[in-house]
Amino acid sequence: MTTIAFIGLGNMGNPMAANLIKAGHAVQGFDLVPENLKQAAANGVTVMASATAAVKDAEVVVTMLPAGKHVLSVYAQVCEKAAPGTLFIDSSTIDVSSARQAHQVAESYGLHSLDAPVSGGVGGAAAGTLTFMCGGTDEAFAKARPVLEKMGGKIVHCGDAGNGQAAKICNNMILGISMIGVGEAFALGEKLGLSHQALFDVASTSSGQCWSITSYCPVPGPVPASPANNGYKPGFAAALMLKDLKLAQEAASSVGAATPLGAEAAQLYGLFNAMGNEGVDFSGIINFLRGQTS
Ligand code: NAD
Numbered sequence: 001m002t003t004i005a006f007i008g009l010g011n012m013g014n015p016m017a018a019n020l021i022k023a024g025h026a027v028q029g030f031d032l033v034p035e036n037l038k039q040a041a042a043n044g045v046t047v048m049a050s051a052t053a054a055v056k057d058a059e060v061v062v063t064m065l066p067a068g069k070h071v072l073s074v075y076a077q078v079c080e081k082a083a084p085g086t087l088f089i090d091s092s093t094i095d096v097s098s099a100r101q102a103h104q105v106a107e108s109y110g111l112h113s114l115d116a117p118v119s120g121g122v123g124g125a126a127a128g129t130l131t132f133m134c135g136g137t138d139e140a141f142a143k144a145r146p147v148l149e150k151m152g153g154k155i156v157h158c159g160d161a162g163n164g165q166a167a168k169i170c171n172n173m174i175l176g177i178s179m180i181g182v183g184e185a186f187a188l189g190e191k192l193g194l195s196h197q198a199l200f201d202v203a204s205t206s207s208g209q210c211w212s213i214t215s216y217c218p219v220p221g222p223v224p225a226s227p228a229n230n231g232y233k234p235g236f237a238a239a240l241m242l243k244d245l246k247l248a249q250e251a252a253s254s255v256g257a258a259t260p261l262g263a264e265a266a267q268l269y270g271l272f273n274a275m276g277n278e279g280v281d282f283s284g285i286i287n288f289l290r291g292q293t294s
Contacts, residue, residue: 001025002147005058007051007074008092009036012118013064015125016091016151018043020062023150030054055082060147063090067243068098075105084110087143091132093117093244096162096169096251103136103161112140115161116148117168121236129153133171135163169251172244175212176265176282179241182212183286186219190290196221218283232284239278242269 002025006017009031017027021044029045030053031037037047048054055061055078065071071090079088088106090099090113099115106113114136124130130152134141141157148155158167185208189199200222204214216235217223227235245266252259272280272288 002060003058005054005061007054008064009040011122012125014039014043016064017045019128019151021045028054028058051078052081058086060087060089063092065092068094071102072098075102079105079109079111082111087112087140089114089116089144091116091118093168094165095247096165097254099165100162112143114140114144115164116144117164133158133164133167135159135161135165169244169248173248173262176241176245176269177261178210178212179218179283180265180268180285183218183289186286187290216283218286227281227283232281235281237278238269238273238280238282241282242273245269
């Protein structure tokens with residue numbers, strides 16, 4: 001049994017912490033929202049009065065917070081309170097530069113540190129099947145693996161500090177661009193008199209094949225489990241897609257990488273969100289592309 005501090009018990013953090021409890025670990029949790037702490041307590045988390053209290057005697061500290069500024073602020077409070085050698089795992093999706101800063105802060109106190117953002121959403125968090133993309137030293141990764149395995153199905157070491165975040169935003173930039181491409185193709189097919197099923201049958205097994213078609217088809221019918229069959233309820237909300245596309249753009253400009261389609265995808269998801277679709281699944285962008293708002 002390992003004593004684990006879990007800071008940030010929201011939509012993702014709470015089910016992730018619950019899986020650590022189920023695996024027999026002791027979890028000391030903290031969040032700013034009392035409702036989330038109530039849920040955590042119901043799952044077996046020992047609720048602590050502050051982030052600092054949560055890290056006391058913890059061998060591992062997991063953070064699952066909204067953005068880089070929250071992670072850096074929590075690290076500034078708690079790193080000095082943790083025993084040297086404690087492993088810090090940040091699973092939030094944040095900008096690469098804040099992630100690298102967080103590593104530096106942790107390492108300056110003699111702590112091990114890993115950025116380990118996830119894909120798989122709230123469903124994957126509950127089922128314990130998240131994919132973790134990790135950045136940090138071999139030693140930090142080796143220490144983290146047994147803990148991450150209790151929350152995830154696939155755990156990939158992507159390289160040094162910040163590379164987990166880099167992999168996450170590159171992957172999600174592909175996803176945002178491909179979903180727009182697939183939405184455009186289905187909207188064009190409709191105008192050309194092509195049925196959704198016919199286009200799916202061809203494209204899902206031809207050179208247009210991609211996850212946005214085969215697993216997450218943005219029209220009702222061909223893939224029964226896709227959000228298109230459920231009124232575009234998320235799934236993966238458009239607000240989170242926009243967040244990740246903006247992080248990709250920020251990273252691209254910081255290193256001078258040309259990402260013209262990534263930039264266009266960020267623009268289109270920006271417009272889609274601004275029309276009140278923040279809580280709509282990101283595949284709902286097909287309705288915006290057809291000229292309807294959602
Ligand atoms: P959320 O808003 O539900 O949870 C974040 C939690 O952090 C909130 O409960 C908030 O109160 C807490 N928090 C903020 N500042 C804090 C502080 N100083 N101390 C303690 N707690 C604090 O968000 P979420 O959906 O759980 O997402 C968390 C992270 O995971 C984000 O970075 C998000 O981009 C990423 N992510 C989310 C999904 C998803 O489908 N929801 C999927 C992949 C990645």
